[in-house]
Amino acid sequence: MDRTSTFEAERPRLTRIATQVLRDPVEAQDVVQTAWLRLRTSEHVDIENLPGWLTTVTVRLCLDRLRARVPQPVDPQEARASLDGGTDVAEDPAEQVVLADTVGVALQVVLERLTPDERVAFVLHDTFGVDFPTIAQILDHTPAATRKLASRARGKVRQPVAPERQADAVVVDAFLAAARQGDFARLLALLAPDVVVQGDAAAVQVGTPTRIEGREAVARMFDGAAAAALPVLVGDRPGAAWFLRGMPQVAFDFTVRDGLVHHVDFRADPGLLASLRRRTTAS
Numbered sequence: 001m002d003r004t005s006t007f008e009a010e011r012p013r014l015t016r017i018a019t020q021v022l023r024d025p026v027e028a029q030d031v032v033q034t035a036w037l038r039l040r041t042s043e044h045v046d047i048e049n050l051p052g053w054l055t056t057v058t059v060r061l062c063l064d065r066l067r068a069r070v071p072q073p074v075d076p077q078e079a080r081a082s083l084d085g086g087t088d089v090a091e092d093p094a095e096q097v098v099l100a101d102t103v104g105v106a107l108q109v110v111l112e113r114l115t116p117d118e119r120v121a122f123v124l125h126d127t128f129g130v131d132f133p134t135i136a137q138i139l140d141h142t143p144a145a146t147r148k149l150a151s152r153a154r155g156k157v158r159q160p161v162a163p164e165r166q167a168d169a170v171v172v173d174a175f176l177a178a179a180r181q182g183d184f185a186r187l188l189a190l191l192a193p194d195v196v197v198q199g200d201a202a203a204v205q206v207g208t209p210t211r212i213e214g215r216e217a218v219a220r221m222f223d224g225a226a227a228a229a230l231p232v233l234v235g236d237r238p239g240a241a242w243f244l245r246g247m248p249q250v251a252f253d254f255t256v257r258d259g260l261v262h263h264v265d266f267r268a269d270p271g272l273l274a275s276l277r278r279r280t281t282a283s
Contacts, residue, residue, distance in 0.1 A: 003039060003043070003050065004255045006050050006051070006140055007036055007039060007054065007185060010050075010051050010054050011032060012057045013051075014032045014035060014054055014055065014157060015028055015029065015032050016103040017055065017058055017059065017062075017123075017128065018031045018032055018058055018061075018062055019123075020123050020127060020128075020233075021057075021059070021062040021066070021119060021123050021124075022062055022065060023280055026061075027065060029099075030091065030164055031061045031062055031065065032058060034056045034061055035057045035061060038057050039053075039054065039057075040123050056138055059120060059138050060138060061138075062120065063116055063139070065183050066116035066119065066120075067116050068246050071198070071228065074111075079262055079267055102164060112181075113156040113157070113233075113277070114153050114157075116158055117139050117141070117149050118149050118152055118153040118156070119153065120135065120139060120148070121135050121137070121139065121146050121149040121150040121151050121153060122149075122153035122154065122157070124138075124257075125150050126150065126154070130149070132146045132147050135150075150242075167254075167256075167258040167259070168237065168238050168254070169238035169279075169281075171190060171230075171254075171256045171259055171260070171261065172231075172238045172240065172256065172261075173231060173238070173281045174186070174190060175187065175190045175222075175254075175261055175267070176226050176231070176240055178190065178222075178225070179222040179225050179226040179229075180224075180225075180226050180227055180229075182223055182224040184220075184223050184276075186220055187218075187219040187222055187223060187256065188215055188216070190220050190260060190261055191215045191219060191260060191261050192215070192216055192257070192260040192261060192262045193204070193215050194210065194213070194214070194215075194262070195214065195218050195260075195261055195262055195263065195264070196211065196212070196213050196218075196262075196263045197209060197211065197212040197218050197221065197263075197265075197266070198210070198211045198212075198264075198265055198266070199211070199265075199266035199267075200265065200266065200267050200268065200269065200270050202267070202268035202270075203250050203266035204266075205268070206249060206250060206268055208250060208266040208268075209221065209266075215271040218264070226240070226252075228242050228243060228244070228250060229241065229242050229243075230243055230278065231278065231279045231280070231281050232248070232251065232276045232277060232278055232279060233276065233277045233278075233279050234251050234252075234253045234254075234267070234272070234276065235275075237253065238254065238279065239252050239253050239254050240250060240254075241273070241276055245265055248276050249266070249267075249268065249269045249273075250266050251266070251267045251268070251272060251276060252266060253266075253267050254266055255266040
């Protein structure tokens with residue numbers, strides 16, 4: 001079987017992997033197409049295990065996408081873990097890739113709790129059955145560190161999502177959708193009468209208002225806006241952030257009570273922006 005035929009046979013599996021890691025089917029298709037382009041430019045390279053090579057390339061492309069979404073702070077525990085453990089890394093990760101034919105339980109919001117490396121370790125091992133030495137090669141960690149990544153990921157996944165946070169996410173995402181669509185009536189319906197929008201010093205410097213009060217004034221400000229806002233977690237709260245060239249510029253920190261938005265804080269402190277995590281929408 002030639003390389004083109006092999007790639008087409010592997011495409012559904014590669015797409016499942018990319019979709020499970022990225023939680024975005026469109027982005028997953030783009031990653032798999034990029035893997036195909038990498039293969040085309042490697043036509044003079046001898047690849048003994050083409051399915052394994054394609055898997056490695058696809059996962060590393062996914063990692064690049066995850067890491068580009070939001071800057072990840074260095075985790076000292078992870079850094080120490082990468083120096084611990086044995087050195088029994090497989091010589092050729094492509095030879096070790098063994099994948100299940102089906103995707104396991106779909107993970108939605110819980111995956112957004114994980115760092116990119118934790119997400120890849122968890123998804124590849126627990127969903128697709130890839131062994132730790134292989135994942136270690138992909139992530140450039142030791143197998144022992146990779147086991148710890150997967151273990152920490154399982155711990156985070158097991159933490160229940162508070163029902164009130166799920167309900168808050170529905171309100172936040174409905175509000176952002178109404179803003180983008182210019183649905184003024186819907187915006188009014190989602191805002192508390194005494195709603196306040198306020199910007200911190202860093203946010204005001206990049207152009208956000210200092211303070212706006214009242215349902216109609218806030219609705220007018222957001223009407224037809226928020227096109228560049230993407231869903232994030234601000235701490236453990238569902239929020240959004242304005243991104244420019246893949247980097248967060250301003251976080252929208254929502255306070256939701258009884259199904260209404262009571263406060264929106266525009267926050268642009270670099271430390272806060274670095275801690276943001278992308279999330280899936282509640283819809």
